Amino acid sequence: MFEYTGNMHIHSRYSDGSATISQIRNYAKQAGLDFIIVTDHFNMKAASQEGYKDGLLMLVGMEINEAHNHYLALDIDQVVKNNTEHPQEVIDAVNQQEGIGIIAHPLEYASNFLNEGNVYNWVDWSVEGFQGIEIWNLLSQWKGSISNFYKALYYILNPQGALIGPYPQTMRRFDDYQRQGKRIVACGGADAHAPGLRLGPFYFKIISYPFSFRSINMHTLLPQPLSGNLATDKKMIYDALRNASCWVANDYFKNSRGFSFTLCDDRQIWNMGEDVPWQENLQCKVSTPYRARVKLYKNGELAAESEGREHLFQGITRGIYRVEAYLRYRCKYRPWIFTNSIWVN
Ligand SMILES: [Zn+2]
Numbered sequence: 053m054f055e056y057t058g059n060m061h062i063h064s065r066y067s068d069g070s071a072t073i074s075q076i077r078n079y080a081k082q083a084g085l086d087f088i089i090v091t092d093h094f095n096m097k098a099a100s101q102e103g104y105k106d107g108l109l110m111l112v113g114m115e116i117n118e119a120h121n122h123y124l125a126l127d128i129d130q131v132v133k134n135n136t137e138h139p140q141e142v143i144d145a146v147n148q149q150e151g152i153g154i155i156a157h158p159l160e161y162a163s164n165f166l167n168e169g170n171v172y173n174w175v176d177w178s179v180e181g182f183q184g185i186e187i188w189n190l191l192s193q194w195k196g197s198i199s200n201f202y203k204a205l206y207y208i209l210n211p212q213g214a215l216i217g218p219y220p221q222t223m224r225r226f227d228d229y230q231r232q233g234k235r236i237v238a239c240g241g242a243d244a245h246a247p248g249l250r251l252g253p254f255y256f257k258i259i260s261y262p263f264s265f266r267s268i269n270m271h272t273l274l275p276q277p278l279s280g281n282l283a284t285d286k287k288m289i290y291d292a293l294r295n296a297s298c299w300v301a302n303d304y305f306k307n308s309r310g311f312s313f314t315l316c317d318d319r320q321i322w323n324m325g326e327d328v329p330w331q332e333n334l335q336c337k338v339s340t341p342y343r344a345r346v347k348l349y350k351n352g353e354l355a356a357e358s359e360g361r362e363h364l365f366q367g368i369t370r371g372i373y374r375v376e377a378y379l380r381y382r383c384k385y386r387p388w389i390f391t392n393s394i395w396v397n
């Protein structure tokens with residue numbers, strides 16, 4: 053498999069982002085990304101600019117809805133209208149275009165200091181038919197940590213400090229869907245806007261695009277290398293997201309490029325998103341590009357832990373497996389990698 057890294061939640065000046073498409077492309081290129089997916093609110097004005105420039109692939113989706121129930125729609129051609137109070141209709145409209153729909157920042161924590169305590173949660177959990185959940189959203193988590201002036205100042209200067217990992221409640225929800233047999237894809241993104249913030253006499257641009265593109269990214273595994281052809285590569289990247297052949301990582305402290313999580317027997321290897329017929333000699337192998345603490349989850353429960361760079365887990369039985377990796381950095385374990393699942397049937 054061939055690994056490509058991208059960011060799939062980005063706003064430009066076509067909605068409330070502070071950078072132009074061309075600036076966003078440059079920032080992403082400088083951050084070493086292979087692809088970006090621009091997801092402006094309520095429009096796809098950037099769609100005519102889809103394609104490669106300087107080796108970076110830009111795709112265009114959108115973000116739908118206003119006060120709550122924010123929904124990311126990828127791989128669509130037509131703008132989907134807001135229907136904040138009836139998100140099922142939004143989900144159905146994206147499915148009609150055979151797009152990929154992702155529940156964005158499902159859970160937010162109110163900041164007492166910013167946005168008058170507003171949150172943009174997903175509130176209607178009766179919905180069906182969506183493809184993914186954004187388990188980790190940079191801007192959303194950053195906002196949730198700003199409880200006073202001093203924290204605002206601290207996290208403006210050290211935004212990485214606010215990244216405490218996907219919220220347990222969101223991960224529980226993700227695991228519950230999986231246990232019910234619904235193959236929801238775990239996604240993550242920057243929600244890059246780089247908005248301005250006035251703090252007393254000072255004016256800051258918070259969570260810059262360069263920082264955004266070096267933190268919560270998607271790493272996709274493709275069956276072929278990218279070809280340089282827009283249509284071919286767009287399909288491969290969207291298929292990898294659809295098939296859950298991808299993981300979410302905070303690449304700020306150490307880039308997770310080169311990570312792998314597989315199940316194998318003597319002859320065959322299976323990756324994230326794949327189904328494995330159960331047999332007796334199945335093993336789980338995890339390789340982290342740097343020393344890390346790896347937690348193997350089975351059906352949403354912690355099943356085993358390991359520390360190091362190469363991690364081997366035996367005794368794999370039927371169930372749904374996923375991995376979390378924590379990176380030790382400055383005397384603290386930092387949430388680093390959150391994978392999609394492998395299913396043993
Ligand atoms: Zn949103």
Ligand SMILES: [Zn+2]
Pocket residue numbers: 061063115243
């Ligand atoms: Zn957004």
